[in-house]
Each structure stands twice: as C-alpha cells, then as structure tokens.
Amino acid sequence: MEQNPKSVRMWIITCLLFILGQAMENDRDFKMCGTWRHGNASRNLKSDLKVGCKVIEISANESTLSIQGSITAKCTRSSSIPLESNPLQNPSHFCVFWEPLLDLMIVEVNGKKYTLCESHGLQGTCCTDLSLEDQKIATLYGIENGSIHGDTISYNVMELYRFRGDTINCKEKFCDEASQKRSGANMIEEVVMKSNKTGRVDLPCAQSTIIEIKEGFTGLNFTLPAPRTVAPNMTPTVYLPSCLKSQSTITSKVVCTYYKDKSLFQRGSSDAVLLDDIVGLSVENEIIKNLPEPVRIRFHHSALPANLSRRCVSWDTREDNEVTWKYDGCETEIHDTETECRCNHLTYFAILVQVEQKATVRHLEALTFITAVGCAVSLVSCLVLFYWLCKRSLYSKRVKKTQISLVHRGLVVAIFLLCLFFILTGTMANVGKKIVCQITGSLLHYALLSTLCWMAMEVFHTFLLIRKVFNSTLPTWIFYLVGFGLPVLLVGILLLIENVYDVDIYGERKIVPSDDVNNPYRMCWMLENDKSLLAHYIINVGLLAVVVSSGAVMLFLVVREIHNRPDWKKIHVAFLSIWGLTCLFGTTWGLGFLDFGPVSETILFIFCIINSLQGFFLMLRYYALERMKKKDRSISDGSSSGSSKQHMLQTYEKS
Incomplete structure (x- = not known):
C-alpha cells in the first residue's frame, strides 16, 4: 500500500514534537525562534500576558506578531508595539526568551530587543517546563522554521504555536541545576545580578546582598545575610573599600553571596578540607584586580583544634575549569574563633578558609x-x-x-x-x-x-x-x-x-x-x-x-x-x-x-x-x-x- 508523502511528513513531525516535548521538560528557560513571513505594510508586536500558568501562544499573520497567555508570576502586560518597517526585510527573524526564575520575557525581532516583562526579582513559584501542545498550519503568512532551543519543530509555515507550562518551585530547581555544574557559583551570581533588585536576595543554596555603589562611595562594612538556621553572630562580615568604585561608571552593582553549602565548590578538590562558610564577591561587568586597599572578609567559626592551621584561598571559576584553590592575592589573619581574609582582587570567585594539617x-x-x-x-x-x-x-x-x-x-x-x-x-x-x-x-x-x-x-x-x-x-x-x-x-x-x-x-x-x-x-x-x-x-x-x-x-x-x-x-x-x-x-x-x-x-x-x-x-x-x-x-x-x-x-x- 503506497503512503501519501504528506502523511509521512506529518507523522515524522509529530514524532519529533513528542521527543522535543519530552526533552523540554527539563529546560528551565524557554527560547522559541522562527522566521516571520509577513506583508510589506506596517507591522507591530502585540502582547497580552497575564499571571498564571496555563498556556502561551506565539502566533503571526500578515501584520502582527503576537505573544499572549498566562505564564507570568507578577507581570501583567497588554500592548501593541509598532515595529520598524523595511519592505526589503521580508521575512523577519524573531526569538522569544522567557526566564521564569526572573519573570523576564524578551522578544527579539531582526536583532532589536523588546522587553515585554521586566524582572521582578527571583520568583519562588513560577511557570516553566513549557512543552508544545498544539500548532496550526497557515496558508501564506505566519511562522516558518520554528525551533525550540535551536531544534527545529517544523519547516512549514505555521500560524500558531501553543505551549503548556507547569507550576514548580523555581528557586529549588535552579539550585539543583547549579549544583550539578562546575560553573554553578557563576550561574547564581549572574542570575542575582540580573534580578534588577538591591538588598537581600534569598535562594535555597545561597543568600545574596546586592549593593549599589555611587559617586562618593567611601567604603562599606556589613554582615552578610544568612539562613535562619545560622546564628547571626556566626555569619561572615565583609568590608568593601572605596577603591571598588570605578571612575568609568556612574553606578556599579556589587553582589556579595554567602554559601553555607560547600558542595558547589568541594567537587574535584577532595584533598582540601574547607570550612562550611564561603563568600562570593563580584562586580557587575568588571574584573577587579590589584586593589590598593584590600577587601576584608571575616569568617566566624568555632575554635579549631591546635594541630590544624587556616589559610585564605580563592578560586576564579571563570578562568579555571577545575576546582583550583589558590593562595595568591590573599593574606590571612588568624584569631581563636575568627579568620580574616584580606584580598587584593575581586571577581566571580569564592573566598574561603582552607583547613590543613600543620607541618611541625x-x-x-x-x-x-x-x-x-x-x-x-x-x-x-x-x-x-x-x-x-x-x-x-x-x-x-x-x-x-x-x-x-x-x-x-x-x-x-x-x-x-x-x-x-x-x-x-x-x-x-x-x-x-x-x-x-x-x-x-x-x-x-x-x-x-x-x-x-x-x-x-x-x-x-x-x-x-x-x-x-x-x-x-x-x-x-x-x-x-x-x-x-x-x-x-x-x-x-x-x-x-x-x-x-x-x-x-x-x-x-x-x-x-x-x-x-x-x-x-x-x-x-x-x-x-x-x-x-x-x-x-x-x-x-x-x-x-x-x-x-x-x-x-x-x-x-x-x-x-x-x-x-x-x-x-x-x-x-x-x-x-x-x-x-x-x-x-x-x-x-x-x-x-x-x-x-x-x-x-x-x-x-x-x-x-x-x-x-x-x-x-x-x-x-x-x-x-x-x-x-x-x-x-x-x-x-x-x-x-x-x-x-x-x-x-x-x-x-x-x-
């Protein structure tokens, strides 16, 4: 029996959609791209977003690219944005980016980005794991070569793609993902930096403080936030010197992160014994080295046995693929129940205390x-x-x-x-x-x-x-x-x-x-x-x-x-x-x-x-x-x- 070529093609597409739908269940962030076939008249970007976790529809016709549905945690947006018209630029390439942890949605059309939902900070409950639920074939105008995370869904022209989401604890899932990767500390600090928030930011795996430094910054001494299980007098204190303020920027953001769980850093360094408290410091879009006045991090801990010594070490996760703790750039001042690290560099890395057997x-x-x-x-x-x-x-x-x-x-x-x-x-x-x-x-x-x-x-x-x-x-x-x-x-x-x-x-x-x-x-x-x-x-x-x-x-x-x-x-x-x-x-x-x-x-x-x-x-x-x-x-x-x-x-x- 001879099969219809069109039926065979649809069967292959259906299988592919099923596989992609299963694969996307583990994807936290969402990225859907395609080629928009439209007319030569004026065009616009239409949005109708609501709080909830039901479906999101991405559709296109002769003049409108539309994103609508209920997947946001706090964002409510209904608007129509006119797009730049260029008769020679047809079709147009577009992508839809959705970061549920930040409640952030961005649409990019022909290289120009439009923010539909600003970040509302890190969300506890969010709508994620978007999987393809339905699609509708178009006749002439619509979305061609639709793809998710770079994997093509359909080469045909589609009028509509509908995706269904699930409600999960976004912070816990993000921490689970970060703990499985060597760059997990960087992931945490980058997400915290993008949250567009100052003050305290809490995650199950880390607690951060975002500080905005402006002109006239004279230095700051503060205590890092900590989980409720940690006594206030046992949390690290940090002193940021005035030389952190760059002369090339009006304002800068400093992220100070406290990690009580050392699993993000211990892997691959079994010969090193680390104290539980780890502090990560980073400045937005800058690499800080050779500070004339050091950053000071004071760790509080119980009294250690006399046959053990303490030294401050650091690890730049962006430069080292392996976990390599280094002594360079840090001095150690030891007290009975405190250890102060004075370091002349600052970037996406952790500063911690290493405990090792004394050579006597x-x-x-x-x-x-x-x-x-x-x-x-x-x-x-x-x-x-x-x-x-x-x-x-x-x-x-x-x-x-x-x-x-x-x-x-x-x-x-x-x-x-x-x-x-x-x-x-x-x-x-x-x-x-x-x-x-x-x-x-x-x-x-x-x-x-x-x-x-x-x-x-x-x-x-x-x-x-x-x-x-x-x-x-x-x-x-x-x-x-x-x-x-x-x-x-x-x-x-x-x-x-x-x-x-x-x-x-x-x-x-x-x-x-x-x-x-x-x-x-x-x-x-x-x-x-x-x-x-x-x-x-x-x-x-x-x-x-x-x-x-x-x-x-x-x-x-x-x-x-x-x-x-x-x-x-x-x-x-x-x-x-x-x-x-x-x-x-x-x-x-x-x-x-x-x-x-x-x-x-x-x-x-x-x-x-x-x-x-x-x-x-x-x-x-x-x-x-x-x-x-x-x-x-x-x-x-x-x-x-x-x-x-x-x-x-x-x-x-x-x-």
Whole structure:
C-alpha cells in the first residue's frame, strides 16, 4: 500500500514534537525562534500576558506578531508595539526568551530587543517546563522554521504555536541545576545580578546582598545575610573599600553571596578540607584586580583544634575549569574563633578558609638553640680569620697566594653575613613591621646566595690551580662579580617581581614546633606561596645542588692528587685535609638533601651543628695549617720535606 508523502511528513513531525516535548521538560528557560513571513505594510508586536500558568501562544499573520497567555508570576502586560518597517526585510527573524526564575520575557525581532516583562526579582513559584501542545498550519503568512532551543519543530509555515507550562518551585530547581555544574557559583551570581533588585536576595543554596555603589562611595562594612538556621553572630562580615568604585561608571552593582553549602565548590578538590562558610564577591561587568586597599572578609567559626592551621584561598571559576584553590592575592589573619581574609582582587570567585594539617618540626627549640650558638661562634671565628687572611695578604709577595687569600676572604665575609642575618631574623620577625621583615628576609637570602657563590668560586679556583689551566691569575673583579654581584642580581629580580606583580616573596615565615603548635618560631625569610616556592627550588636548591656536586667532584680530584704522598698516611693529616676541604667546598650542605626517612631527625641535627659552625671550622683549619707549617720549617733544616708537607696540606694552593 503506497503512503501519501504528506502523511509521512506529518507523522515524522509529530514524532519529533513528542521527543522535543519530552526533552523540554527539563529546560528551565524557554527560547522559541522562527522566521516571520509577513506583508510589506506596517507591522507591530502585540502582547497580552497575564499571571498564571496555563498556556502561551506565539502566533503571526500578515501584520502582527503576537505573544499572549498566562505564564507570568507578577507581570501583567497588554500592548501593541509598532515595529520598524523595511519592505526589503521580508521575512523577519524573531526569538522569544522567557526566564521564569526572573519573570523576564524578551522578544527579539531582526536583532532589536523588546522587553515585554521586566524582572521582578527571583520568583519562588513560577511557570516553566513549557512543552508544545498544539500548532496550526497557515496558508501564506505566519511562522516558518520554528525551533525550540535551536531544534527545529517544523519547516512549514505555521500560524500558531501553543505551549503548556507547569507550576514548580523555581528557586529549588535552579539550585539543583547549579549544583550539578562546575560553573554553578557563576550561574547564581549572574542570575542575582540580573534580578534588577538591591538588598537581600534569598535562594535555597545561597543568600545574596546586592549593593549599589555611587559617586562618593567611601567604603562599606556589613554582615552578610544568612539562613535562619545560622546564628547571626556566626555569619561572615565583609568590608568593601572605596577603591571598588570605578571612575568609568556612574553606578556599579556589587553582589556579595554567602554559601553555607560547600558542595558547589568541594567537587574535584577532595584533598582540601574547607570550612562550611564561603563568600562570593563580584562586580557587575568588571574584573577587579590589584586593589590598593584590600577587601576584608571575616569568617566566624568555632575554635579549631591546635594541630590544624587556616589559610585564605580563592578560586576564579571563570578562568579555571577545575576546582583550583589558590593562595595568591590573599593574606590571612588568624584569631581563636575568627579568620580574616584580606584580598587584593575581586571577581566571580569564592573566598574561603582552607583547613590543613600543620607541618611541625620536632625538637625545634633545641635546633634553634644549637643553630644560634653555632652562628655566634662562627661570627667571632670569621672576624678572627678575616684578620689573619688580611694580614697574610699584606705580607705575601706571591700573586697566586694573594688571590687565594682573596677568595678565602670573600667566603669568610659571606659566612659572617649569613650568620649575622640568621641571628637577627627571629628578632626582626617579632618587631611586627612587614617592611622590616621583608628587608631582613631579602638580606638573609642574599647572604645565603653569596655564601654558595663564594664556595663555587673556591671550587673553580682550586680546579684552575690543580689542573694548571692558566699560567696567569684571573682578574680580581671576576671573583667579586660572581661572589657578591650575582646574588644582588637574583635577589633584585625577586624584589622586582614583588613590586610589579604585587606578589609577596619575602616576609614572616612561621615554623611550628610539634610540642607547642600555638607558639611558632617566627623568622624573616621566603614565604610559602606558589611563586616563592618556585623561586626557592629554582634558585636556592638549584645553586646548592651545583655547589655540592661540583664540590664533591673537586674533593675527589684533590684527594686523588695527594693520596700517594708519604705524609698522607698520617691519620690526622688526612682527616684535617678532607675535613677542611669539605667545609671549604660546601659539600656539608649536601646533608640537606638527605633529610628524609627514619634518620631525618639525626641528619637535621648534624646539618645544623656542622653548617652553623662552618666559620669556626674554617678558622680551626687555618690555625692548624699555620702551626704545622711553622713546625715543618723548624725541623726541615733546609730540606724539601717541610715544603712537601705544606704543599700537601694546602692542596688547593698548589701552583
């Protein structure tokens, strides 16, 4: 039996309508578009909208595009709007947009928008889930290529489309949809911003406050709205600085949203533990960064266990597809039952407190005491050794010995500065001035880099002497440039980054003892944010690895050069040479790479003792060598044995 082509086409359309009707049941917002075939005479847009939830009819004829029915929550509108007539623009494209949560309806004809219903705020009960109920075929004029959300309903010319709606709790459904999407926080803030309302806006998943800032805004301190289940004294407070007001706009809207449910933010961040309270801040049509005065958010919470710490973090949901909490741009001020976040940026993101296990150090008091005593002894030793080296340089007539003394003096000065600033760093941190701690931290970093650079110069100069690469000495300025100039360049770059990108690299660093977590040791050093840690691993760890590895290689070469000499068989001579060269070449700093496993505490004690006393060991080595040289000269009786022994003990002075 042969079927009528027209019947087949209608059957396909009917099936498609049924499928679309089922699919649209989960669509909150409504968008119906089509091509309006009309005459060349004047045209108008007719509306007749009423409160209720029955049907909405979208129809068209030769001169009128009509939207009528009962689907609004508060809007009642009956009007006829004349449209721009252009005989050459036929047919016309149109779309009908309906947002039930906002009670907002907009019709767009040939790119021009007409608002039929203004937003009346966020609606609790609304008419949504519009599904196609009926349609009527036209002869000549009407709607062609009608579609819903981009899916074509019919290619034929239709006179009328009728849609039926259902009454639901629109706020609850919106929150359910937002919780299923990574951009759910953005959805909430965008809808609140579009509600054309100031003051409090309530949703089941969030409570917002819309603040309008105008000319003369001097700042505002307020408490965020909260659900009834939350005590008023436990809700966050926010301070908005006056610099939020943009000079390019007369008025701006700021949306401050309080999220008690962290499910919108926790997904994908299972390794992070967040406090329940989360605050989202955004400014209408603006991205705010590098504020001269920070936004302050104060979170109130119950007292946390002593073994937990708190830090303020932020997440820009528009830039990060994954949940990535960052420390940049926020400072944390901690009190017993409060945590204040001071942040220099503001956009569509959440500011919250992250709770993490504290990294504690065992025996911190003993380690601090040992290091302080060792540094004090090294300070005195460096002064004595520097005097001896300067005196020796004045009386020396050999150029190479003078240059060797120069390298030694540079290392002694660097170790002196390192010990001095390390002793001062705890005192300066307790002064409480941020700028003072930043300066002290940068000076301590400079002294550390200078010490490592001069150790590298010791290795390089010894290599030149042992291998006799050059017959003449190197210019003195090369040693000063590397030993004192390179650290200035590296620290200067980090300080420039601080000022240009407004990222704190130096400042107060807290080291928490395991036996008293409430009384951390404060020092001025590099901070623990992402950029500081990156600089630490690249500059500090990288330079240390170069010095330790090259020093170990040079130590091996020196020992191999002299191990066959007769005097090398004596235990005290061998120990003195190896120990002295080990300190001189910085290989004792390699213990820092062994700080792991069951022997980590032992390694940490050895590291602190040896390296804090490094200045003392160098002075002791120099004194022992001088005594042995005098003894050899007294018994040599003009023989070469004394000079041979002196030559062996001062291996890196070989010429």
